[in-house]
Amino acid sequence: MTGAMGNLLEVRGLRTVFDTRAGEVRAVDGVDLDVRPGECLGVVGESGSGKSVTFASVMGLVRSPGRIEEGAIRFEGRDLRALSQKELRRIRGRHIAMTMQDALTALNPALTVGEQILEVLYAHDETLPSGGRARTEAARKKAVEMLTLVGIPSADERLRYYPHEFSGGMRQRIMIAIALACRPKLLIADEPTTALDVTIQAQVLELIADIRTRLGMSVVLITHDLGVVSEYCDRVMVLYAGQVVEEGPTAAVIGDPRHPYTKGLLRSIPRLSLRGQPIEPIEGQVPDLIGLPPQCRFYSRCRERIDACLQPIAMREIGAARRARCIRLEEETRP
Template identity: 85%
Template sequence: MTAHPSPLLEVEGLRTVFDTRAGRAFAVDGVDIAVRPGECLGVVGESGSGKSVTFSSVMGIVRSPGHIEAGSIRFNGVDLRALSPQEMRKVRGRHIAMTMQDALTALNPALTVGEQILEVLYAHDETLPPERNARRKAAIAKAVEMLELVGIASAADRLRNYPHEFSGGMRQRIMIAIALACRPKLLIADEPTTALDVTIQAQVLELIADMRVKLGMSVVLITHDLGVVSEYCDRVMVMYAGQVVEQGPTEAVIGDPRHPYTKGLLGSIPRLSMRGHPITPIEGQVPDLIGLPPQCRFYSRCSERLDACLDVIEMREVGAARRARCIRLPEVEA
């Protein structure tokens, strides 16, 4: 049996809460994550399932009224929750980088793209020379290199352009260049193909896959698209209403989904092979995260529900390296 390497990122029992006037919203509730070196983990689920908040928690960028209430977050053996804000800033960008959903709003419209890449390099790149002119010259050379790496033509000239002077796909590439400027060990890509046409989506995803190989980094790919997950990810984690409901090797989960929610997501995807057959959407909506009852959170939308599902349902081993949160599934040896 081949031993798996120790996780680069290991999260246990993560709970992130938003205190609102209406009550406490458990946006992330008891989430466990393991991302191994060089691995690509896909994270899927409907809007409101807690995907982005989970990894914003990992990055330490959840804003008030949200806060992490419980759980441990370890990166490369370091307890991130024990770090001071100043120490955490040294981790973000240098060791863990994150790209946001909308490049146009994530990039600063008042700064050139060159200035935005240089900002990251000045903050985190310890290889830059100390002397001011030499430091700037070396940083500009690295900024050009990064733009070339992500496929921006005439990179030296484009450093002087502002975000609005680029197309949507090129802005996404620039945001990836900023994220990868210091060669992080882990890239968290949050919906990197939002609002892009199909051909540009494919280019951006191929770019991330290529950078993963070239830089030897791990990737977390947050997406709604199970087709993207099946093509690019080694493992998949399915989230619903702030909890993980199924996780395991991508091929196994997509080929034989065990949780009713995963089955519903796959059943909602139009396929050429299903021509003439209706698409079966999941009825209802993601529940309000305030005042949730102690039961399976998918209960109201599940066609397979039982009375026993009104109890708290824990994750259980359901196959080789597979876990799911469903009482109908027989537990097996891990």
């Protein structure tokens, strides 16, 4: 784990639970993470691994029956958990922005896209004139600039359109424009290519990468696709059943995965370099997060399990920049 110096976002010991009739669901259980200025962090894992809940917790968007049980969340050194809702709203949208998985349901169908961008600008952009026609014109000009930035043609005219009048790829671009309206320092992109065809997926990801470079912002890219991570992310964090199981520079993790779950994810995706090699899905399912036994959470699906895995497993450092949660690392002797 990187030290505290210079990190934009730091999360330590985050535990987020949901109280249900069946019991307490530990959706996020002891997650530590850092996001550095200007970098792209990829967060991968199957559905139910805790990716979205982790960053909903960072944004202060977890609502009943969910709650943050413990943990520290610091952005630019400020403790977000100690802030009031009013203070948190000043940061959310202005300094940290998040795009949701499905643009059609995330956008308000009753408002034009222009109204939705203006709403963010009026709430968070302190550079706008204080009132009157000048404020409206300045905000509208910025809205046009944002739609142009994300590649929406005829942006001035399109401000008057409703979300359903755009294609899926265009709606995703509009949601990115809304998130970037106040030029945040951190963009959390939660499955930004869900339900899009392959060509449009590539366009959206290239757009995020290009804007990241131009604005110098940090990006957290939440996805289930290690292929996307290998192309766009500087570092990768692998989540499984609410815990981080591996983390490190993307090239190192993809080239030499150290946790059996990461290895399984890589075996389950097609790669041109391994043409002719069969794709091997990971057998079994993510475990029920209610009343988990104190053992490796990947135990029941792991090809490499041993009896010693039936105990709590801590993260282990692998050099200066990598770590993984596997007891077999103790057995390895590497130069």
